[in-house]
Amino acid sequence: xxxxxxxxxxxxxxxxxxxxxxxxxxxxxxxxxxxxxxxxxxxxxxxxxxxxxxxxxxxxxxxxxxxxxxxxxxxxxxxxxxxxxxxxxxxxxxxxxxxxxxxxxxxxxxxxxxxxxxxxxxxxxxxxxxxxxxxxxxxxxxxxxxxxxxxxxxxxxxxxxxxxxxxxxxxxxxxxxxxxxxxxxxxxxxxxxxxxxxxxxxxxxxxxxxxxxxxxxxxxxxxxxxxxxxxxxxxxxxxxxxxxxxxxxxxxxxxxxxxxxxxxxxxxxxxxxxxxxxxxxxxxxxxxxxxxxxxxxxxxxxxxxxxxxxxxxxxxxxxxxxxxxxxxxxxxxxxxxxxxxxxxxxxxxxxxxxxxxxxxxxxxxxxxxxxxxxxxxxxxxxxxxxxxxxxxxxxxxxxxxxxxxxxxxxxxxxxx
Amino acid sequence: xxxxxxxxxxxxxxxxxxxxxxxxxxxxxxxxxxxxxxxxxxxxxxxxxxxxxxxxxxxxxxxxxxxxxxxxxxxxxxxxxxxxxxxxxxxxxxxxxxxxxxxxxxxxxxxxxxxxxxxxxxxxxxxxxxxxxxxxxxxxxxxxxxxxxxxxxxxxxxxxxxxxxxxxxxxxxxxxxxxxxxxxxxxxxxxxxxxxxxxxxxxxxxxxxxxxxxxxxxxxxxxxxxxxxxxxxxxxxxxxxxxxxxxxxxxxxxxxxxxxxxxxxxxxxxxxxxxxxxxxxxxxxxxxxxxxxxxxxxxxxxxxxxxxxxxxxxxxxxxxxxxxxxxxxxxxxxxxxxxxxxxxxxxxxxxxxxxxxxxxxxxxxxxxxxxxxxxxxxxxxxxxxxxxxxxxxxxxxxxxxxxxxxxxxxxxxxxx
Numbered sequence: 001x002x003x004x005x006x007x008x009x010x011x012x013x014x015x016x017x018x019x020x021x022x023x024x025x026x027x028x029x030x031x032x033x034x035x036x037x038x039x040x041x042x043x044x045x046x047x048x049x050x051x052x053x054x055x056x057x058x059x060x061x062x063x064x065x066x067x068x069x070x071x072x073x074x075x076x077x078x079x080x081x082x083x084x085x086x087x088x089x090x091x092x093x094x095x096x097x098x099x100x101x102x103x104x105x106x107x108x109x110x111x112x113x114x115x116x117x118x119x120x121x122x123x124x125x126x127x128x129x130x131x132x133x134x135x136x137x138x139x140x141x142x143x144x145x146x147x148x149x150x151x152x153x154x155x156x157x158x159x160x161x162x163x164x165x166x167x168x169x170x171x172x173x174x175x176x177x178x179x180x181x182x183x184x185x186x187x188x189x190x191x192x193x194x195x196x197x198x199x200x201x202x203x204x205x206x207x208x209x210x211x212x213x214x215x216x217x218x219x220x221x222x223x224x225x226x227x228x229x230x231x232x233x234x235x236x237x238x239x240x241x242x243x244x245x246x247x248x249x250x251x252x253x254x255x256x257x258x259x260x261x262x263x264x265x266x267x268x269x270x271x272x273x274x275x276x277x278x279x280x281x282x283x284x285x286x287x288x289x290x291x292x293x294x295x296x297x298x299x300x301x302x303x304x305x306x307x308x309x310x311x312x313x314x315x316x317x318x319x320x321x322x323x324x325x326x327x328x329x330x331x332x333x334x335x336x337x338x339x340x341x342x343x344x345x346x347x348x349x350x351x352x353x354x355x356x357x358x359x360x361x362x363x364x365x366x367x368x369x370x371x372x373x374x375x376x377x378x379x380x381x382x383x384x385x386x387x388x389x390x391x392x393x394x395x396x397x398x399x400x401x402x403x404x405x406x407x408x409x410x411x412x413x414x415x416x
Numbered sequence: 417x418x419x420x421x422x423x424x425x426x427x428x429x430x431x432x433x434x435x436x437x438x439x440x441x442x443x444x445x446x447x448x449x450x451x452x453x454x455x456x457x458x459x460x461x462x463x464x465x466x467x468x469x470x471x472x473x474x475x476x477x478x479x480x481x482x483x484x485x486x487x488x489x490x491x492x493x494x495x496x497x498x499x500x501x502x503x504x505x506x507x508x509x510x511x512x513x514x515x516x517x518x519x520x521x522x523x524x525x526x527x528x529x530x531x532x533x534x535x536x537x538x539x540x541x542x543x544x545x546x547x548x549x550x551x552x553x554x555x556x557x558x559x560x561x562x563x564x565x566x567x568x569x570x571x572x573x574x575x576x577x578x579x580x581x582x583x584x585x586x587x588x589x590x591x592x593x594x595x596x597x598x599x600x601x602x603x604x605x606x607x608x609x610x611x612x613x614x615x616x617x618x619x620x621x622x623x624x625x626x627x628x629x630x631x632x633x634x635x636x637x638x639x640x641x642x643x644x645x646x647x648x649x650x651x652x653x654x655x656x657x658x659x660x661x662x663x664x665x666x667x668x669x670x671x672x673x674x675x676x677x678x679x680x681x682x683x684x685x686x687x688x689x690x691x692x693x694x695x696x697x698x699x700x701x702x703x704x705x706x707x708x709x710x711x712x713x714x715x716x717x718x719x720x721x722x723x724x725x726x727x728x729x730x731x732x733x734x735x736x737x738x739x740x741x742x743x744x745x746x747x748x749x750x751x752x753x754x755x756x757x758x759x760x761x762x763x764x765x766x767x768x769x770x771x772x773x774x775x776x777x778x779x780x781x782x783x784x785x786x787x788x789x790x791x792x793x794x795x796x797x798x799x800x801x802x803x804x805x806x807x808x809x810x811x812x813x814x815x816x817x818x819x820x821x822x823x824x825x826x827x828x829x830x831x832x
Contacts, residue, residue, distance in 0.1 A: 325738070329741070333657050
């Protein structure tokens with residue numbers, strides 16, 4: 001492969017790889033197809049498709065799926081589909097209050113999971129935990145499966161040490177801003193590590209395993225402890241010059257009207273201080289309702305407490321102009337909404353956001369379709385685990401431009 | 417060429433075209449280079465580069481630029497540079513109060529210009545004017561030059577019929593929302609017509625002839641009668657699913673504090689009602705200062721009237737959160753500011769925006785570099801004329817993916 005760099009030349013090796021991945025993506029989306037289907041769709045010759053299908057089948061990424069009679073006469077055409085056991089990915093999701101590691105297959109199924117519900121410890125301690133969990137995942141795979149492990153994805157909020165006041169957390173994570181945990185993990189596990197911020201990783205999970213089967217262009221918004229987001233444009237995840245594209249949580253919003261919110265220090269607050277489950281927890285606590293963990297928070301939502309509605313109104317009041325501003329910039333037709341907890345909350349978020357966007361829609365501009373996310377509380381973990389598969393198997397343009405190694409030691413700076 | 421469509425296969429014809437354009441872009445940026453320079457830079461073989469350079473020279477897009485001694489011995493290496501006379505583009509800029517047509521060469525030089533300062537007439541009348549102007553441009557070219565004409569670029573605000581209240585205009589342009597002027601123009605002139613909204617076109621002019629020689633990633637903001645903007649990411653212009661990406665003018669902002677502004681109808685106004693020269697004109701008129709045309713407005717700015725500063729403060733007050741929100745979404749390191757008039761106004765805009773962005777910069781996020789645009793009042797016209805050259809000569813990823821015809825009749829829906 002050529003070295004990364006802007007706008008370099010490209011060659012026939014990249015081209016072949018791109019066409020291979022393109023057909024693989026087509027099979028992932030279509031479910032099953034014959035060689036003739038694929039050749040028609042990709043506008044490649046039957047010979048080219050035959051050779052690609054053969055090598056995809058040899059590498060076990062696809063498998064035969066029976067035969068289908070095409071037309072009146074001749075042999076029925078052989079069909080192919082993606083082999084869910086054709087590849088595996090491990091995902092590590094780090095957040096300020098959780099460490100989660102999962103193993104998934106090419107079908108997106110979670111095969112194993114390890115969770116530590118705790119305030120993020122020192123990076124050395126976190127590494128020891130994660131290294132052990134990753135080893136457990138690898139041990140579950142037999143030798144043949146291990147050869148199809150694409151690597152480890154790491155999803156974490158960037159700048160873990162920041163915005164603790166807005167997130168209502170008493171902790172000191174500044175040490176996390178000084179280490180490169182991806183590099184530490186790559187060294188400790190001897191696996192290629194693919195790193196993205198948590199919002200982009202979850203958006204990539206939707207692109208690879210969820211909404212992306214129907215939509216090539218969407219804004220993804222996840223309401224969790226903080227607020228994560230990602231933008232998918234033309235089937236590619238937008239990364240940004242510092243890996244922080246679609247950083248909706250830091251968009252300027254007017255300060256909250258809730259008495260539970262900290263007094264504003266400046267005229268503009270940031271979105272994650274209002275549109276996050278930490279803001280909901282803070283609001284409940286302000287009204288004397290102590291919340292311990294996710295299950296407890298979900299119970300409060302389910303109980304239909306008026307305080308939940310108060311927070312929701314304030315959340316939407318901030319989310320509507322931020323979403324509208326994001327769409328003005330990105331020009332996307334679909335917004336995907338997902339949330340760490342549900343019990344009706346996701347429906348309420350979707351309905352209120354839709355109504356709010358309609359109310360401020362500028363003249364001559366459509367409002368977007370609001371679509372429900374696919375993974376709820378698993379979005380972060382599946383997002384992390386989808387990274388090595390996405391970067392190994394998606395037909396991204398950077399591949400053609402020779403900007404991307406296919407199996408790097410650490411993937412973070414690939415687009416830098 | 418293959419038909420447009422998402423994620424199709426690609427072939428060696430596209431690959432060659434991409435590599436050709438890539439080397440051409442390198443020469444445009446580097447000024448001059450030898451074949452060995454180009455081969456090293458693009459990581460292509462000497463044979464491949466030799467063949468590409470030969471065909472670029474045969475088509476007159478590049479020309480010899482003397483020789484340079486490389487190392488201690490051997491023949492001095494032949495150098496090449498872009499031939500400014502290698503291609504021509506015609507640009508038509510339509511706005512609510514002006515119709516402008518220019519002819520430029522591959523060096524970005526304006527060779528001819530026709531301007532009509534008037535409220536946009538009926539599309540049939542506008543077509544008659546523009547057709548005549550385009551013919552005048554073509555008549556200036558000799559037969560050999562005419563063969564190197566890449567086509568006509570059309571830059572116009574989309575939805576010309578909308579936001580007249582915010583833009584302080586008494587007119588009815590609704591008929592313009594019902595016609596496809598690009599198609600009319602392609603039919604009338606029998607030239608390929610490339611259409612973009614005015615903000616994106618001006619951003620493409622910066623990418624192809626201005627800031628783009630140093631920067632691959634920037635947000636472009638133009639304060640004109642309205643507000644136009646564009647986003648350049650990885651050397652490509654962002655288009656959006658409806659051609660309206662970087663539509664900053666429609667971002668939600670709090671209503672203006674100026675007494676001259678129309679009373680707000682809703683809680684959120686749109687940016688172009690505050691950050692536009694029409695808002696400045698309205699504010700001056702409110703204070704009894706009638707302004708007739710650009711020169712007059714520029715004279716008011718030059719006179720240092722306090723009303724200009726009042727508008728500027730209100731403009732920046734809206735522009736700062738909108739720019740910050742755009743950067744949160746796009747993650748770009750540079751903001752390019754340009755304006756229809758100057759006399760110190762652009763410097764004031766740049767300084768005030770910089771100060772405002774620093775004041776609301778969120779924890780752990782850099783403020784962007786603010787850079788002055790290259791073309792001022794000519795941004796729209798050069799933007800329009802750069803469209804046919806940009807789409808004919810830039811190494812865009814869509815080319816590799818077989819999504820783009822190289823010489824379409826009408827280019828507007830290429831990325832749709």
